[in-house]
Amino acid sequence: MMRPTHDRALGLGIAGFSAALIFWAVPGYVVSPEGGSLVLRPDFWPTILGWLLLGAGLAVALQGAVASRAAPDPAAAAADPADPADAELAAAARGGLWRLAGLLVLLIGIAFLAERFGLVWASVIGFWALVAMVRAERPWLGLVVGVVLPLLLYAFFAKFAGVPIPQGVYVRLP
Amino acid sequence: MNAYTLSQAFDLVATWESLAALAVGLVAGVIGGAIPGMSATMAVAITLPFTFALQPITGILLLLGVYKGGIFGGSIPAILIKTPGTPASSATTLDGYPMAEKGEAGRALTMALYASCIADLLSNLALILAAGWLASFALSFGPPEFFTLILFSLTIIAGVSGDSLLKGLASAVLGLLLATVGLDLVYGTDRFTFGEPNLMGGLNFIAVLVGLFALPEVFAYVYAPREIHGRVRSVTGTAASRADVIRCLPTILRGSLIGVVMGSIPGIGAAPSAFLSYSEARRTSKNKANFGKGEIEGVAASESGNNGVAGATLIPLLALGVPGDVITAIIIGAFMVHGLQPGPLLFATNGSLVYAIFMGLVLSSGLLLCIGWFATRAFRHIADLPKSIVMPAVLVLSIFGVYAVNNTTFDLGVMFLMGGVGYGMMLLGVPAAPFLIAFILGPLLEDSFRQAMLMSGSSPEIFFRSPITWVFWGLTVLSLVFLLTGLRRKPA
Known part of the structure; x- marks a missing residue:
């Protein structure tokens, strides 16, 4: 508030x-x-x-x-630092700030690596990293969706819309 | 409007692509609205980049489907887990959830659906009746009239979008400022490009809006990741009966009217309309004492109030080119990417497109009835989607969508930066809606100002040249007075 x-x-x-x-x-x-x-x-x-x-x-x-x-x-x-409830809140806030910092690094990484690794693979890595960062309850679902969604988006934009999605230099898609 | 335009409009809308876009949009909107933590705005923002590959009518109908589906979709979790999917459905929880607790979830949901569809249809009819008339009136507007109209719209949007008029104004001015980035349209000189060629055309509108309205939720979730594990009430009990609908019909009609009036005023939006409709229904109802305890009339009132806004918000957008809220500001993007500028001239130059949109909107009310019925049954699966998967999916959808606009990673940087700005604004209580709407209207406002100055030889008297400008100045002053009076009563 x-x-x-x-x-x-x-x-x-x-x-x-x-x-x-x-x-x-x-x-x-x-x-x-x-x-x-x-x-x-x-x-x-x-x-x-x-x-x-x-x-x-x-x-x-x-x-x-x-x-x-x-x-x-x-x-x-x-606010009382000796109070366990306040200390717990402060710890949660610190954890949140660390995760935000991690997200910042992740976003910068995606922006810089999209051309080199390809947008699809950068997105897959970004998706998995985010799932790991928030400690998802169903990580296996995150692993699957993290691959399927970028591939579907690639198919839509590259094959249907004719957008040249960057492929990167390592693993190229058809 | 003539028979030829209408037949062309019919040809545009009566294709499987248009109908499929509308249906897909409604399904996506209902799902987006029904997932707590997402919103209709976020769903529309993420969908926008997908419209580039489509014909203008198909893309616009897709977005309108998402918009309408999203507003109804918000009512499902409001009734079943007491968590409104969108702010517009907050009033629905007041009676919807108590009804679900009493084992009448099916009755509440079907009433929400009927009220939504009736209000949506009436709102669309109001749009059809009012937009053409307003557009023909606005054909007489020149640059000074448009300048004063946009100034009035921005003032009211800044004033009512958040808790503080001053923060809203600051947000709007920041949006106007961001719109100045790029080459100056008159002199062709650089403004805030800092030597970066990617900035010469200005900031990409899609990157700004997706950053402002989709990413802050991702940031907020990453900061405090928690799933919403509300107890999902099962859809039990019978559907709302014909007697229920007849009893609630006056409430639905009143709610629709409130929605139409409030929707056609820029900036107000669906949530205040739903609450006003609800409080009016409670004030006039014979079952006043039951409100808040599971009164079906309360559900009808709030849902008709919020859905009555949907068509009416398009009146200022289509007739004047002024978006009334954030969602219509995003929808304006679908017009702009296809080289279309909403406003009075659109009726003259692309009349068939406008009437095709009208036809599609009327059709969407009927489609919503079918899709909404299935959605209420499937909600258990929608509610089961974990946010830890939804939020990364939002990020990936945003990345692909924004990249696809100009095929440049520079836009991804802009989107991420705007995501950070949007998250900061969210934390600091600065409303993002005035920012985005001012960013969109900024070039139009400045162009109107400069054209008026060129016409008058730099004399400001031109802004008081006609009764229309006087009316808009008067409305601006009046709204400022009302907003400031409210401010004095309720400090930030």
Whole structure:
């Protein structure tokens, strides 16, 4: 559940992002020709959006600050590291973060290896890795579906839709 | 509309490909909606890339089938395991599950099906009646009118999509900002391309939407993997009788009307409509005391309320080119990939396609009745699908689908990145719907603005040139006032 302190941080983050946009990204990465009407220039629209975002971010932060002053976060105050229930929650959260980090590595791997290994085999490995990561109740089903589904998708896109699905350099499909 | 257009439309829809696409879409939608943890939105997003290989009418009917099937499918787990398959079915649990506990699951499910099909049919008829009229009216719109219309739509979508107007607005502005990536359409210069050639055409719409609406669920499941092992009530008892249907008919008609009205307003969606229909039914019912304890009228009210939205959300999409919710925003993608732009001109340039869609939609109400009946019987098997298999399958479907659009792994990177952004937004309570809809409408909004500026020699007075622009400005201010008043009452 969102807490007012999270809103404050979110608002400040949005405001920081929009400030970087207005003062760094728009001047540096939007190419605008000199002269001409201001409102038709390519940088006009992103600049306006940047200022709007800055306003929205500051307003979210302000709202979060007001809300946290009016009602201090009871969950934060009540958290007790010595309490076994809180310790269990913290352990579960750590496990979740490790799995998310694993997923991140997996996704980067798929994006980089799809061309070399082929999209089908990269997907098979991705499927199995994900099944292992979440400790599926029926891993044998995951093993089967993990092979059959990418092959079916390959058949649909490559044979029916005519999409050149990357085959990779190791095991090529017909 | 003339007889020739209608006969062309009939030829388009009366093919086995179109009918099969509709049926397959309904089956996929019912399954997607019935699996707790998936949603109709996710099902439509994953299906979208498969439409490239199809004819425009076939692809669009496939997506519409998924949409309609998904909304009904959500009611099955709502009744049998007290877990709504989609947010739109939340109100159905209130009376559906107590009925299942009393051994009346069959009666609740068949009433949900009848109410869904009747409301869906009425919503489709409303679409047919209203869209053509609205489109012919919108033919007189110029860039200033479209600019103010889109501004109004974005304001209301940002305001009602989440718990906080400010977060919704920030989300919409971020979506507009993302839409600026690529070459500037007037000057042809780079905007935020960072020297990457893949970014010159802008971000791939499909990669963004699949990343935003399919992957966050995968991220959330990986963070906390747990299966939903609700006790599945068996489909016992008799089906809803004719007397039940007759008794609930006024409730169904009222729910359908509520759905049509709320569906035609951008941003509101099916869940609020279902709850409003439910509360109206309870307020006016003779069996008021039974609501919440297993009253069949409650099931009829909520299901007619959420399904009444389905056809009506297509009114602003087809007539004005403005998607009313996330699902219609995804459906707009099916038009765009085939080079079609929904809006008033679509009726003039592709009238046969529009009327073929109308015919397909009417047909879908009847097909839903058959497919829904079988789905209620097969639910035990659908509910048995473990999330530990479904979520990796969603990932693989997304990978193939997004790759197939432009045949580039760059789009996979965009999708994964947007998945992370979507997951972050989910955790921080920032609604993703305004982001996506603003991303889609962004180019149209900016083009309208710049065209208006070119027409007027950069004078802003053009945005107040006609009564239509005044109406949209007035509606924008009014909705902001209402939303801000609500905000003051309910801080984030």
